[in-house]
Amino acid sequence: MIPALVSLPGSPWDVLPSGIHPASLDEIQIAYGYNERRRTLLSGLVDGATALVRAGCSKIYLDGSFVTAKPIPGDYDACWDPAGVLSSLLDPVFTDFSDGRARQKARFGGEFFPSSIVEAGSGRAFLDFFQVEKHSGGKKGIIEVSIMTDATILRRLNHDIQ
Numbered sequence: 001m002i003p004a005l006v007s008l009p010g011s012p013w014d015v016l017p018s019g020i021h022p023a024s025l026d027e028i029q030i031a032y033g034y035n036e037r038r039r040t041l042l043s044g045l046v047d048g049a050t051a052l053v054r055a056g057c058s059k060i061y062l063d064g065s066f067v068t069a070k071p072i073p074g075d076y077d078a079c080w081d082p083a084g085v086l087s088s089l090l091d092p093v094f095t096d097f098s099d100g101r102a103r104q105k106a107r108f109g110g111e112f113f114p115s116s117i118v119e120a121g122s123g124r125a126f127l128d129f130f131q132v133e134k135h136s137g138g139k140k141g142i143i144e145v146s147i148m149t150d151a152t153i154l155r156r157l158n159h160d161i162q
């Protein structure tokens with residue numbers, strides 16, 4: 001269950017409370033898919049998550065203005081757990097960080113980073129970096145999705161097979 005957003009001094013939007021909050025893509029759709037822009041972003045997130053599952057990825061973590069009270073988010077940020085991922089099956093778009101990750105944004109509407117790589121400006125792994133609100137520096141939450149067993153992804157994979 002996705003917790004209610006909370007106010008964080010210095011943040012322009014309400015954010016998730018500190019911590020990693022497990023949720024399904026269906027729950028994310030209910031909580032955050034309330035306008036056309038958000039539904040478009042969510043569709044791209046599902047496309048990216050499906051491609052990651054095909055490579056053996058089991059979890060993603062969702063961050064960015066998409067999981068805040070910002071009415072029209074510009075994009076979403078996600079990081080993925082590299083454990084079990086077969087590089088031979090990983091779509092090269094997930095390792096292309098050129099041009100400000102332009103290929104990822106064009107294809108999925110957001111950005112995907114391996115959770116264990118270090119964000120250059122902060123020196124923190126992306127999983128930790130995502131839990132810091134960029135305007136205030138305060139702690140905020142992110143959402144964890146177990147994509148390997150997520151009903152939305154499984155429906156997509158089954159549809160693709162048929």
